[in-house]
Amino acid sequence: MEKTDVSIFVSSLKKSYKDKEILKDVTFSVPTGTIYALLGSNGAGKTTTIRILTTQIRPDGGTAHIQGFDVAKEPEKVHRVISLTGQFSALDESLTGMENLLIMGRLHHLSAPEKSAVRLLEYFDLSASSSRRVSSWSGGMKRKLDIAMSLVGSPSVLFLDEPTTGLDPQSRLAMWQIVRRLRDGGMTVLLTTQYLEEAEQLADQIGILHRGRILAQGTPSQLKSLLPQGAVRFTFRDQEDLRCAAFLLGKWQTSSHPAECALTVFTDGRADTLRELFRHLREGHISVRKFSELSPSLEDVFLTMIKEEKSYGKNKAKL
Numbered sequence: 001m002e003k004t005d006v007s008i009f010v011s012s013l014k015k016s017y018k019d020k021e022i023l024k025d026v027t028f029s030v031p032t033g034t035i036y037a038l039l040g041s042n043g044a045g046k047t048t049t050i051r052i053l054t055t056q057i058r059p060d061g062g063t064a065h066i067q068g069f070d071v072a073k074e075p076e077k078v079h080r081v082i083s084l085t086g087q088f089s090a091l092d093e094s095l096t097g098m099e100n101l102l103i104m105g106r107l108h109h110l111s112a113p114e115k116s117a118v119r120l121l122e123y124f125d126l127s128a129s130s131s132r133r134v135s136s137w138s139g140g141m142k143r144k145l146d147i148a149m150s151l152v153g154s155p156s157v158l159f160l161d162e163p164t165t166g167l168d169p170q171s172r173l174a175m176w177q178i179v180r181r182l183r184d185g186g187m188t189v190l191l192t193t194q195y196l197e198e199a200e201q202l203a204d205q206i207g208i209l210h211r212g213r214i215l216a217q218g219t220p221s222q223l224k225s226l227l228p229q230g231a232v233r234f235t236f237r238d239q240e241d242l243r244c245a246a247f248l249l250g251k252w253q254t255s256s257h258p259a260e261c262a263l264t265v266f267t268d269g270r271a272d273t274l275r276e277l278f279r280h281l282r283e284g285h286i287s288v289r290k291f292s293e294l295s296p297s298l299e300d301v302f303l304t305m306i307k308e309e310k311s312y313g314k315n316k317a318k319l
Contacts, residue, residue, distance in 0.1 A: 007032045007067055007157050007188035008053065014061035015048055015212075022048045024212040026062070030205070035179065035189045037203035039196065039302065045212045046192035047087070050161050053190070054084045066157055083155035085146050087162050093135040097126055097145055100134060101152065108153040120148040124178065140171025147178065158182065160191040164198060176202055200298045208305050215305040220298055227253065227296040227304060230269025232277070235262045235290035248280045253307075255300045261289075264300055 008030035015023040023045050030036040038046045051057045053064055055075040063070065069077040091100055098117055105113025121127045124144040134142060143163065150158060160179070164172040179202055183189055193199055199206050200220045207217040216223055236242045242261050246254055253266040267273045281288060 005032055006030065008036070008190060009065045010049075010053070010062070011064070012062035013049065013052060013059050013064060015045075015052065015057070015059050022212055023052075023059070026209070026212065026214055028205075028207050028214055028217055030188055030190055032188050033183065033186050034204040035183050035191065035202050037199040037206045038190070038192045038209050039194070039199045039206050040192075040209035041194055041306075043211075044209045046194075046209055047161055049209070050084070050086075050159050050190075050192060054082060054159055055079065081155060082157045082159065083150040083153070084159040085150045085161065085163060087165060089142055089146055090149065091134050091142060091145060093142075094133060096131050096133055097121060097137070098130040100145060100149060104149045104152040110152070116152060120151060124148050138171070140167055140174060143167060143171065143175060144178065147175075151182075155187075157188045157190070160189060162192050162194065164193070164195065172198075196297075196299045196302060206298075208302055210306050216301070223298060223301045224296045227301055228266040228268060229295065230267040230273070231264055231294050231296050231300065232267060232274065233262055233264045233290075233292050233294055234277075234281070234288050235260060237261070237287055237289055241286050244284055245281060245286050248284045248286070249277060252277075253304055255303045255307075264294070264296075266296065266300070266304070 006029050010029065011027050013023050013026040026045070026049060028036070038049060040046050052059050053066065053071055055071050055078055058072055065071065066078045067081045069081070071078050098121065101117035101120055102113050105116050110116050121130045124147070126141060126144060126148070129137060129141060134145065137145070147160070147163070163179070164175050167175065176198070179189060179191070191202065203220070205217060205219060206223060208215045208223070216226060234245060236245060238261060239258060242256065242258065242263060245263050246256055249263070249265055255264040257264070265277060267277070
């Protein structure tokens with residue numbers, strides 16, 4: 001196999017189930033030794049993309065290559081270089097951690113499965129619990145073991161489908177450290193997530209996936225630069241004031257934060273524009289509890305992209 005600077009290459013990927021189009025035109029690439037995050041809400045098409053790239057299902061159109069191998073035409077070669085940790089545990093909880101890893105090592109026909117198991121248990125800080133049944137382990141420990149089993153056979157590309165779903169904050173942070181360490185060791189990682197903070201903390205590159213399309217992709221900094229840099233945030237008294245403010249300031253790009261009764265407004269940064277914003281709010285008899293200037297966050301980018309896509313879809317339907 002020839003070495004390549006791109007471990008994952010996806011072009012115009014399409015997939016439908018009956019009359020429902022899941023993936024419409026997905027294109028992206030992942031450089032070797034980096035972390036790429038597919039960020040999207042439930043139903044965006046993240047898991048379908050993973051299932052195609054790991055040869056579980058075939059695409060209806062487009063191409064995908066892993067380490068230069070075509071996922072549709074060379075599935076056996078793809079299997080040799082990848083591993084997957086899905087949303088649901090693949091562990092046998094009636095066995096110990098050591099036994100789970102030994103079985104996986106034998107399935108991979110390792111010459112020394114015991115040595116591999118010991119090394120992985122140490123790597124994931126699970127040695128002290130290795131002789132206990134997995135059913136007695138915490139959720140975070142089980143997730144570590146899930147990934148440890150994915151590393152049996154030393155894959156060069158690891159797929160993580162929403163790896164921290166259901167984990168407590170401390171376990172999530174520990175999982176982030178593990179993923180970074182794998183990347184730093186030269187592994188290519190593609191993960192799906194619906195957590196904005198997770199994508200921003202982990203990914204070298206992020207693709208925002210919505211309704212089967214990549215709306216934007218780039219580094220976290222590049223994505224933030226897509227929005228105007230004169231962002232301001234207003235915090236209001238209650239939800240009603242928030243809704244009224246969003247309506248009155250509708251000519252600008254906005255991002256609503258209902259839990260905080262706050263509205264981010266993206267402007268050109270000019271003082272005249274700021275005065276106009278306050279004038280609209282004053283004329284609408286809306287009081288501002290707190291005001292601040294800020295740079296766009298990844299959440300602002302995500303919400304704005306989805307809002308623009310929905311608006312585009314509505315306008316297209318009217319044509």
